[in-house]
Amino acid sequence: MQWEAFAGEALHGSLHNIWMMAGIIIPVMLVLEIGRDLHILDRITVFVAPALRFFGLSRQATFPLVVGLIFGIAYGAGVIIEAARSGQISWRDLLLVNLFLSACHAIVEDTALFIALGADPWIILGGRFLLAVVLTYLVSRMGRLAVRTSQAGAKSSGTGSPG
Amino acid sequence: MLSAETFKRGLHKGLFTLWEMTKIVIPVYLAVTFFKYTPVLDWIIKACAPLMHLFGLSGEAAVPLVLGNVLNLYAAIGAITSLHLSSREITILAIMLLISHNLLVESAVSGRTGVNALAMGGFRLGLSFLCGALLNLLL
Structure with missing residues (x-):
């Protein structure tokens, strides 16, 4: 088990995941709410x-x-x-x-x-x-x-x- | 009418959903990444390879497929980001998962609308397998 490699990938990947989701989900929710009010x-x-x-x-x-x-x-x-x-x-x-x-x-x-x-x-x-x-x-x-x-x-x- | 309230609500919902997703995606991502460093993922991959081959997917694609159907799409996404799949595989996997996911919860919800919950869940799973196999032939 290569703990160091795992920790590196886990940290980098987690941050990347959160960044990707934020870039999608926040604009999508804004668009849906704008659509609702219009x-x-x-x-x-x-x-x-x-x-x-x-x-x-x-x-x-x-x-x-x-x-x-x-x-x-x-x-x-x-x-x-x-x-x-x-x-x-x-x-x-x-x-x-x-x-x-x-x-x-x-x-x-x-x-x-x-x-x-x-x-x-x-x-x-x-x-x-x-x-x-x-x-x-x-x-x-x-x-x-x-x-x-x-x-x-x-x-x-x-x-x-x-x- | 649009107002500052609209954007505030959108931002709030976006951040709330992001938090809900993070609570699922990150633990699944960490677990799958962990198992990648152990022999466990290899066992799963070998066991699932024959069935996944039918959809043009590698054995490891079984992990997001199972997680997505039993839990939800966010869990599947967590698993996908940990694995190294080609864009062809991701497209096939996406179609299969978008058709059938979160089956336990969504079938129950469909059941409440008046159709047979078990039939609806089974139908969606069958449809997803069919479309996966079809896309494998077409793409």
Whole structure:
């Protein structure tokens, strides 16, 4: 065991890691907060709602999808749970939103971190988005799903919300 | 409307998240770096090499892959920075990890929205393996 080499690499690497994360995370959080105060989320929602008709998704599903896409599953799900509890959103919409988000979510923070590590931006961003669109489209065309509609109310007995 | 409050909140959230990340990234980074100096990492690498080969990854990539799926992306990042992976490997690993990570927590959250939590977790893991293998063929 070469303790000296380990200590050197550990110290240098730790400082480098913190420096790299600070350079990503602080600007990302600033941009997200600026976007929030400029109500960019509402504008994006209005903008993408027509596109989501492609999947046969209702307007009520748009907001949770956009929130999850930008901020991540935990936030997106918080919004979905709220929508499900109030009975506004169908079981089919819930499944499609979850499916889309499973392939593509938290596109700002997580993507920025992996680009900083050296991953190809086009592949990790475009690839995931394309995958999510194809997956969601295929499932949305499945016959059984096209018929099976509003059952969301039945699942709405939960208490509290996840962080 | 934008105000000084916006920037204060952004900076505060940025520093808070940075601290939350540091608490995970640094210990994982230190642990993986430590094991690099012992034979332990070599054992793990040899054991995982055949499966990782399927994704065009070296055996050591199993460490961030497992940490990312069981814990979270920050743990995976800590491990990645300690290892020496090519940019091709990092891209493949990134796609796999971005699709499936933090499965224990996020599946439970998805479960709360009304879909089957176990199915969602399994689906994401399967999708990540599929995309890893696919990218290995395409890149």
